Amino acid sequence: MKLYGSFGSPFTRRVGVTLLLYKLKHEHVVLRGSIPEELEQLKKFNPLARVPALETDDGMALVDSVTILDYLDQQVDSDILLTPREGEQRTKMLNLIGIAAGAVEKSVSCYYEEGVNAKRPADKVYRPWVDKMYEQTKDGLEAIETLIIGPWIMGDRLSQADVSLVCFWDFIKKHRPESAPRLNCPQLEKISEKANLKPEFSATNPD
Numbered sequence: 001m002k003l004y005g006s007f008g009s010p011f012t013r014r015v016g017v018t019l020l021l022y023k024l025k026h027e028h029v030v031l032r033g034s035i036p037e038e039l040e041q042l043k044k045f046n047p048l049a050r051v052p053a054l055e056t057d058d059g060m061a062l063v064d065s066v067t068i069l070d071y072l073d074q075q076v077d078s079d080i081l082l083t084p085r086e087g088e089q090r091t092k093m094l095n096l097i098g099i100a101a102g103a104v105e106k107s108v109s110c111y112y113e114e115g116v117n118a119k120r121p122a123d124k125v126y127r128p129w130v131d132k133m134y135e136q137t138k139d140g141l142e143a144i145e146t147l148i149i150g151p152w153i154m155g156d157r158l159s160q161a162d163v164s165l166v167c168f169w170d171f172i173k174k175h176r177p178e179s180a181p182r183l184n185c186p187q188l189e190k191i192s193e194k195a196n197l198k199p200e201f202s203a204t205n206p207d
């Protein structure tokens, strides 16, 4: 398998961490949409030219981290599975990750609005919209904070909720300016610190 993308993307990183935790043989090919030659390369695997993309051993090109994680889950035995195959726990986990994905999507949108990666001139930024997105990120994460069971998000075992949340949290924290409302998520912060001690997370941490 080949994973295309860079770990600066939280969606790519969660696939990278999952591949390592599942010990699935793969190659990581760094492709950044911001570099024109790499963008052209990326389009071969994703018509939307977004990361991540996964090329499977039988030649499928999969796009979107949700689809890719679903594919990886089908490649491993149930005892190491990060997302339950069925039942209430699965629904709860996917719902929680859905809130987190919404929060990080808003953060990615802010990343393209202001700062060094901004796609829009500073005087063309519509401040109330950007502020609303910072708020949505904060509200989403703080809602998740109230759902954490401990010691990991869904209880005793590290799950896809932790993998996704840690990748999303690390990105959001890194790209959240001082001017944005402060995030009050002490448990998420603790889980991120603990997870980043593991080789699968440290090897994919873009910092």
Ligand SMILES: N[C@@H](CCC(=O)N[C@@H](CS)C(=O)NCC(=O)O)C(=O)O
Pocket (backbone or CB within 6 Å): 008, 009, 010, 011, 033, 048, 049, 050, 051, 052, 063, 064, 065, 066, 108
């Ligand atoms: N829903 C997608 C989101 C992927 C995404 O937003 N990727 C960003 C990088 S973090 C990207 O490639 N953005 C470039 C673009 O949309 O043109 C997923 O889960 O994979």
